Amino acid sequence: MADTSVIELSENAVKNNILFLKKQFGEHVLISSVVKSNAYGHGMATFVPIAEKAGIRHFSVFSGNEARELMKIKRAESTIMVMGWMDDQDLVWLVENGVEFFIFDLIRLDKVVSLVRSTGRTALVHLEMETGMNRTGMKPGDLKKAAGIISNNPGFFKLKGLCTHLAGAESIANHVRIQKQLSRFGRLCRWFEERGLVPDYRHVASSAAAITYPAARFNMVRMGILQYGYWPSSETFIHFVSKKRDRHDPLNRVISWKSSVMSLKKVKRGEFVNYGTIFLAQEDKKIAVIPVGYSHGYNRSLSNQGRVLINGQRVGVIGLVNMNMLIADVTKLPDVKVGDEVVLIGSQGDLTISVASFSELSNQLNYELLTRLPEGTPRQVVN
Ligand SMILES: *Cc1c(COP(=O)(O)O)cnc(C)c1O
Helix, strand or coil, X not given: CCCCEEEEEXXXXXHHHHHHHHHHHCCCCEEEEXXXXXXXXXXXXXXXXXXXXXXXXXXXXXXXXXXXXXXXXXXXXXXXXECCCCCHHHHHHXXXXXXXXXXCCHHHHHHHHHHHHHHCCCEEEEEEECCCCCCCCECHHHHHHHHHHHHCCXXXXXXXXXXXXXXXXXXXXXXXXXXXXXXXXXXXHHHHHHCCCCCCEEECECHHHHHHCHHHCCCEEEECHHHHCCCCCHHHHHHHHHCCCCCCCCCCCCEEEEEECCEEEEECCCCECCCXXXXXXXXXXXXXXXXXXXXXXXXXXXXXXXXXXXXXXXXXXXXXXXXXXXXXXXXXXXXXCCCCEEEEEEEECCEEECHHHHHHHHCCCHHHHHHXXXXXXXXXXXX
16 A cells, blocks of 8 residues: 555445444434545535435535535535534635534524525524523523524525533433423424424434433534444443343444555664653564654554554554554564554454444544544545
């Protein structure tokens, strides 16, 4: 391979995961596939066509920039929704291109009116309400004014959605807070509907809430981490399987990350390996240099900790993870050669390195590790 490592996406895994989620939620729930942050590091341009093949027709991103990127990739019939940041130019572009977006305060709402009304297009808006997360979301005191502005501009605003975001449905510790948010949301939806503002969609749930709280599904869910084959937390997974007879993980991980052995070397007992003194060879060692480092997304905190697969065996990372290289202890692999495949995440033979095990070692969440995989690493689709 020309690049130092490659990221493979499994088409079958995506199909499996989407099918599983559709079965869980039922036909009346629209799945919006969340592909912000380069599709959680999977690569938006590679992931989106696979998701479309698996039947997805609605995608969520964070920013106007991501929406522009996605517009070049997606099928004509797929819809985009921006959940977060957009500047003034983005706003005009979003409306002109039929992209849906969140309105989370009066300033944003006023901006839409002042910047875009002259275009003569319809703004497809999701009104995000504050229900207890205390991040973005329209404050209750502003709702009357917001409802007034939307009602008074019927040709201009189309109320696609009423929505909110839950403050941590992946942990049972937040149960009471989540329940409060859900009942507030229900009350606010009724308030809007009594004023004749009936949205096409009501949505509050990301992965954790959608899988754990059926009442949070309404008719749309914003599906991130689960579609990539990861559970939002081990609590969420345990909660899910504890009610099932079959305790298998129904999800398949989509990503594999592979490199190859760049160089091999023998090191004598008593020598230090790589920078400094963090690894001392206590016996004669054979080491493999792998051209992946922290600049490629392999966290530095995996120094002396990480595990990789070579020749079907699990071997340890020794010494510091450098900017572009790491070193694995291949003393117990007699046949290892330069060019042999190295699996950083994924399977080789019967063994697997999961992002979860990786993240436990480095105290990174799945989310963080995945989204830090650089855009420049090539992505490939495999079965
Ligand atoms: C990122 C995000 C999601 C998806 O979260 P997951 O836990 O990955 O499913 C849903 N909604 C909003 C507003 C988000 O920012």
